[in-house]
Amino acid sequence: MAMQARLRFDVGVMLEKLRGKRVVFVGDSLSRTQWESMICMLMNGVDDKKSVYEVNGNKISKKIRYLGVRFSTHNFTIEFYRSVFLVKIGSVPKRSPKRVRSTIKLDELDGISSKWINSDILVFNTGHWWNRAKLFEIGCYFKVGGRLKLGMSTLDAYTTALNTWASWVESMIDTDRTRVFFRTFEGSHWSGPNGHTCEVTKMPTFGSKSEYRSHFSDIIKKVVNNMAVPVTAMHVTPMGSFRSDAHVGTWSDNPTVPDCSHWCLPGVPDAWNEILFSYL
Structure with missing residues (x-):
């Protein structure tokens, strides 16, 4: 699929297809x-590079929740909204155990979701923050209907959150206008006890150590398949398993901490976009 998309990609054609559009990543x-x-x-494909600019003059930052780049010669924008869970971060109920410092409201979408609605292409992802190390160890637990769910697993919570997202799409998005995509989970190449070793290789591997399935990706596909409106699940998980050479590794701001979660550019994310373009 990725190779077919690569053969089809023509930057001039895509610039024209996006003319007057609004592309939103969440x-x-x-x-x-x-x-x-x-x-x-x-x-x-743009001759005048200065005609492409960030609409608010922002520099790319991990902390900024909104970034938007405008291609003025073709009158379209490509925007990014940072929403790592897609659902809302909530308060801690009274009389909660001391270990509870924050909550994730699984039954309510992120408060900035209203800004995603009037788009032509809408691309979602979530998964990398849904793990015990990033949640329970920092005192973040799940909440549904205003009640804590201390015994809920991350996979059950993820399923609940995605069903909340699906209901929102079904009720709020005009899919006659907006093409909706959900990119599946991108696994990393951490290994060893608790994933302390980043296995960055010099060349792509010719065989993954397993089928490289992801429970998160399975949930995404199941939820999308059960939706009442057309949504495309971009299943990119298996192809990423062969690209242990493409991670940031030690080529980061802090080389003492290798990065096996993110990808170098140019690289694997370009293939995701080639696949996306092939759908368009």
């Missing part, structure tokens, strides 16, 4: 990477 840092990749790919 998710975590991997969504931001795909956003960056698309901008770089399309910039290759």
Whole structure:
């Protein structure tokens, strides 16, 4: 699929297809990477580079919740909204155990979701923050209907959150206008006890150590397949398993802490966009 998309990609054609459109990416840092990749790919077809600019004059930052780049000569924008869970961060109920410091409201979408509605292409992802180390160890637990769910597993919580997202799409998005995509989970190549070793290789591998399935990706596909409106699940999980060479690794701001979660650019995220373009 990725190779077919690569053969089809024509930057001039895509710039014309996006003329007058609004492309919106929603998710975590991997969504931001795909956003960056698309901008770089399309910039290759723009003669006047100064005609492409960030609408608020912002520099790309992990902390900024909104970034938008405008291609003024073709009258379209490519935007990114940082929403790592897609659902809302909530308060701690009274008389909660001391270990509870924050909550995730699984039955309510992120408060900035109203800004995603009037788009032509809408691409979601979430998954990398849904793990015990990033949640329970920092005192973040799940909440449904205003009640804590201390015994709920991350996979059950993820399923509940995605069903909340699906209901929102069904009720709030005009799918006659907006093409909706959900990119599946991108696994990392951490290994060893608790994933302390980043296995970055010099070349792509010719066989993954397993089928490289992801429970998160399985949930995404199941939820999307059960939706009452057309949504495309971009299942990119298996192809990423062969690209242990494409991670940031030690080529980061802090080389003492290898990064096996994010991808270098140009690289794997370009293939995600080539697949996305092939759908369009």
